[in-house]
Amino acid sequence: MELFTNQVLAGIATGAIYACMALAVVMIYQAIDHLNFAQGEMAMFSTFIAWQLMQWGLGFWPAFLLTLVISFVGGIVIERALFKPLTNAPVLVHVAGFIALFAILNSVAGLTWDFTIKQFPSPFGSSGFLGSQLISTHQAGMIGVTLVLLTLLFFFFRYTRIGLAMRAAASLPESARLVGINTSWMIALGWGMASSIGAIAGMLIAPVVFLEPNMMGGILLYGFAAAVLGGLTSPFGAVVGGFLVGVFENLVGTYIPGVGNELKLPIALALIIVVLVIKPSGLFGRAIVQRV
Amino acid sequence: MSTVQDSVSQTAAGAAASKKSMTIGTIATIVVLALLLITPLFVKNFIIFQMTMWLIYAIAILALNILTGGSGQFSLGQSAFYAVGAYTAGIMMEYMGVNYALTLPAAGIICFLFGFLFGFPALRLSGVYLALATFALAVAMPQLLKLGVFEHWTGGVQGLVITKPDAPFGLKMSQDMWLYYFTLFVCLVIYVLAINLLRSRSGRALMAIRDNPIAASAMGVDLPMYKTLAFGVSAAFTGIAGALGAIVVQFVAPDSFTIQLAIAIFLGMVVGGVGWLPGSLVGSAFIVFVPNVAESISKGLSGAVFGVLLFAVIFLVPHGARQIAYIIEALFQRKSKS
Numbered sequence: 001m002e003l004f005t006n007q008v009l010a011g012i013a014t015g016a017i018y019a020c021m022a023l024a025v026v027m028i029y030q031a032i033d034h035l036n037f038a039q040g041e042m043a044m045f046s047t048f049i050a051w052q053l054m055q056w057g058l059g060f061w062p063a064f065l066l067t068l069v070i071s072f073v074g075g076i077v078i079e080r081a082l083f084k085p086l087t088n089a090p091v092l093v094h095v096a097g098f099i100a101l102f103a104i105l106n107s108v109a110g111l112t113w114d115f116t117i118k119q120f121p122s123p124f125g126s127s128g129f130l131g132s133q134l135i136s137t138h139q140a141g142m143i144g145v146t147l148v149l150l151t152l153l154f155f156f157f158r159y160t161r162i163g164l165a166m167r168a169a170a171s172l173p174e175s176a177r178l179v180g181i182n183t184s185w186m187i188a189l190g191w192g193m194a195s196s197i198g199a200i201a202g203m204l205i206a207p208v209v210f211l212e213p214n215m216m217g218g219i220l221l222y223g224f225a226a227a228v229l230g231g232l233t234s235p236f237g238a239v240v241g242g243f244l245v246g247v248f249e250n251l252v253g254t255y256i257p258g259v260g261n262e263l264k265l266p267i268a269l270a271l272i273i274v275v276l277v278i279k280p281s282g283l284f285g286r287a288i289v290q291r292v
Numbered sequence: 293m294s295t296v297q298d299s300v301s302q303t304a305a306g307a308a309a310s311k312k313s314m315t316i317g318t319i320a321t322i323v324v325l326a327l328l329l330i331t332p333l334f335v336k337n338f339i340i341f342q343m344t345m346w347l348i349y350a351i352a353i354l355a356l357n358i359l360t361g362g363s364g365q366f367s368l369g370q371s372a373f374y375a376v377g378a379y380t381a382g383i384m385m386e387y388m389g390v391n392y393a394l395t396l397p398a399a400g401i402i403c404f405l406f407g408f409l410f411g412f413p414a415l416r417l418s419g420v421y422l423a424l425a426t427f428a429l430a431v432a433m434p435q436l437l438k439l440g441v442f443e444h445w446t447g448g449v450q451g452l453v454i455t456k457p458d459a460p461f462g463l464k465m466s467q468d469m470w471l472y473y474f475t476l477f478v479c480l481v482i483y484v485l486a487i488n489l490l491r492s493r494s495g496r497a498l499m500a501i502r503d504n505p506i507a508a509s510a511m512g513v514d515l516p517m518y519k520t521l522a523f524g525v526s527a528a529f530t531g532i533a534g535a536l537g538a539i540v541v542q543f544v545a546p547d548s549f550t551i552q553l554a555i556a557i558f559l560g561m562v563v564g565g566v567g568w569l570p571g572s573l574v575g576s577a578f579i580v581f582v583p584n585v586a587e588s589i590s591k592g593l594s595g596a597v598f599g600v601l602l603f604a605v606i607f608l609v610p611h612g613a614r615q616i617a618y619i620i621e622a623l624f625q626r627k628s629k630s
Binding site: 030090104111224225 | 417557596
């Protein structure tokens with residue numbers, strides 16, 4: 001039983017990483033109806049910016065806040081410059097655009113900061129949380145930040161005018177435009193927010209997986225799995241999905257014989273397929289009804 | 293899915309083009325074919341090898357075109373089928389001593405079954421969800437190939453080394469050149485098959501599904517049947533490309549079939565023009581040769597250069613090479629009228 005509790009706790013700790021990433025994925029999916037395959041690289045790039053700021057002598061929190069602002073502006077600039085002209089392009093072209101962005105960010109980061117792994121400081125320290133051996137203070141902090149972020153997002157979408165406008169622009173763009181919402185800028189705002197959330201995820205993950213241009217590859221996949229499991233339309237679902245994927249991955253690795261580390265990833269992917277086949281809208285997502 | 297439809301709905305217009313443009317098309321085909329036949333005689337072995345890879349990727353892109361352009365389904369998992377084809381060829385040649393030419397149909401049949409089976413769960417999915425499911429398949433494939441259970445056959449992480457076949461009938465030809473002509477022949481056969489498939493009753497059923505699934509089923513098209521069939525055929529052609537690739541590269545290993553291969557095939561299709569079969573050659577040229585060009589411009593930034601070039605293509609010609617073909621065709625027509 002103790003092994004079980006331990007594994008669940010460890011799973012929740014890694015799940016927090018996936019939850020952060022899934023949150024960013026869902027944000028952008030809400031805004032533009034596409035999965036951004038470059039999301040991980042955007043987060044990685046933001047994390048490098050934070051690292052660079054700290055190298056220049058800024059403290060963790062000033063660098064953290066400044067990075068959020070830079071990422072927000074960066075996300076909006078990317079949307080305005082690269083993806084706004086593609087608004088009416090076919091979905092396949094969008095995916096190709098994401099892949100191009102992925103290649104550019106990865107290559108530029110590699111050239112600027114090279115491929116050696118770097119330490120990234122944690123604001124929470126790495127001692128045991130409340131004297132426990134299972135969860136470090138950093139992991140506890142990560143879970144805390146994820147939950148705070150989720151709460152903030154909930155209040156933003158539920159109780160602010162601009163949050164309401166964003167929801168309207170996402171669900172019925174034409175009607176939203178008729179009541180005077182600038183839907184085009186709502187999309188840009190969505191990109192900015194997703195970029196900032198990705199930056200938070202990146203900065204929280206970096207102390208655990210270390211900083212390098214390819215750090216996000218596997219994590220983005222788990223993020224996708226989490227987002228799909230929770231439902232691509234629900235930020236709450238994304239976070240729950242993240243924790244579930246983390247716990248599931250750990251339990252499968254422990255209890256099913258023959259599943260070593262190398263099979264963990266295929267299992268997360270099998271999970272995506274199973275969820276998609278049984279309940280395509282995810283655990284907490286709304287089924288999308290289409291009018292024909 | 294209406295967006296996919298936009299990009300491919302011109303197929304009908306293309307088929308019904310005037311006789312004048314038909315002749316332009318025919319001339320272009322003959323010129324390209326002649327170039328493909330003659331060029332290897334004048335270039336070095338390494339360039340012949342690259343041209344062979346170009347044709348092989350063209351087959352893989354063609355296969356994806358049948359799936360996406362034909363039935364409107366979307367796959368980022370073609371590398372998995374490519375891998376299965378490659379391993380089929382490798383295992384048959386090295387462990388069973390089967391002639392290389394015979395491994396192609398076998399790879400095709402095995403991949404057809406594989407694709408057909410994968411098509412069933414994929415039936416419930418469309419758009420982004422299907423992209424994600426196939427993406428998952430592509431990422432999982434290298435890990436599955438490394439599994440200890442299959443290691444006896446697949447060679448695990450090490451992979452398999454394949455002996456290169458000689459030119460038959462005592463032809464005085466280098467192995468590379470023979471493989472090139474062999475690939476060209478397979479490529480032509482598949483191209484003709486694909487065109488005939490899309491023009492047949494099944495092809496029209498697929499296009500009906502792509503344009504409006506509900507109307508298609510009302511007309512009596514069996515949706516699940518044709519959708520899984522499209523997956524099967526696409527996987528079969530990709531598998532044949534994979535088998536050819538294995539024979540030409542002489543080596544199969546799990547890490548040659550990562551998600552990057554699937555992305556390359558996908559990009560080739562977008563660049564060539566979705567649903568336009570001749571575009572497969574153009575798209576394939578893009579994914580085989582542009583990375584080299586990018587590397588020659590800047591070594592450290594090759595990824596960035598590739599990305600920028602890709603953006604340039606997307607912005608200038610969002611419908612890919614087919615758009616350029618239509619522009620040229622329109623120019624010729626205007627000239628002949630005046």
